[in-house]
Amino acid sequence: MKRVKRRYLALQLDSEALPSGKEFIDAVWGAVTKLYGEHGASLTSLALIDYDLDKKNAVLRTNLSTLNMVRASLATITSISDNEAAVHLKAISGTIKALHQKTR
């Protein structure tokens, strides 16, 4: 069986509000589902790896094959739990260690 390649995305949340990790990942799932439907969303294997509310940073994991879909979906997020927000991509990497080196 072929190994699934993954990518880790370092994200910066831009919002006046302080959404919880669940609200954040719900917004990401909502954006992916709206753009690509439930089948498309199921292919992404999205997972929230880390969420720092103080720094408004998050780390997401997704499959390499659906990276472009996730990037486009993240760009369409305009609100998180009814508060205006934007999610900016800081870095992408194949390992969490390299991701932290890039964002340091």
Next chain:
Amino acid sequence: MQGCGVAAVKRIFADLHLHLNAKNSDGTVRVLSKAAELGYGLVGVSLAAETRDEEVERLRSVCSEVGVDFVSRVDLRPRNPDNLMRQLRRLRRKFEIICVACESKAVARQAAKDRRVDLLSFPLLDFRRRFFDRAEAELARGGLAALEVDVKPLLVLEGPARVRLLSFLRREAAVAKGFGVPVVVSSGVSQKLLLRKPREMAALGFLFGLDEVSGLDAVSRSPVALVERNREKLSPGFVAPGIRVVKEGRDC
């Protein structure tokens, strides 16, 4: 890479369509600072045709303070081709970028073939008036105009409206690519939270069929080339494309 003599050229990213309220100077500074923070080197601000020179200079100084290059832009909404020609004669030398909002087929055709027009834009929600077809692309190729796509509706629309818009944009992007017409992706926003990084704009281009390189070109190479071409034309020494006055006087 050893032996490779060509150095990688860093892209300059441009957003040629910002809507700023000139009366709200705090808001203007906030949006322009955010654009600089997100990595744009060049921003185009849509101005009214009657904007005074002092206002333009004030915006230019704000942009230089926050570290972005300012481009003056006007959006024309002509009623008919004659009206378009009149407005172009009056405004071409006043603004660096001229965008024509094509609301009728006659205007769209005239705008596409006129070399003074830089950008063609079409109504976002009235899909029957999106006239960017093969004939329009053929004229635009000869006339040097580019197709402008604003990403704002992709962010604010939902459901069937966004589905239809994406479908039209995908068709238009394919026609533009087939005829070699540049596509320029701009934000078209007035709020800082709707601004996206250049690479995020390119990712949105993926939604309507732009691949990674075309998406990045649509936010860097194409708009920057437009601005450079027009700045050269508006410079005092310009005579014709490729010909410029380098020295004047008796000793020439």
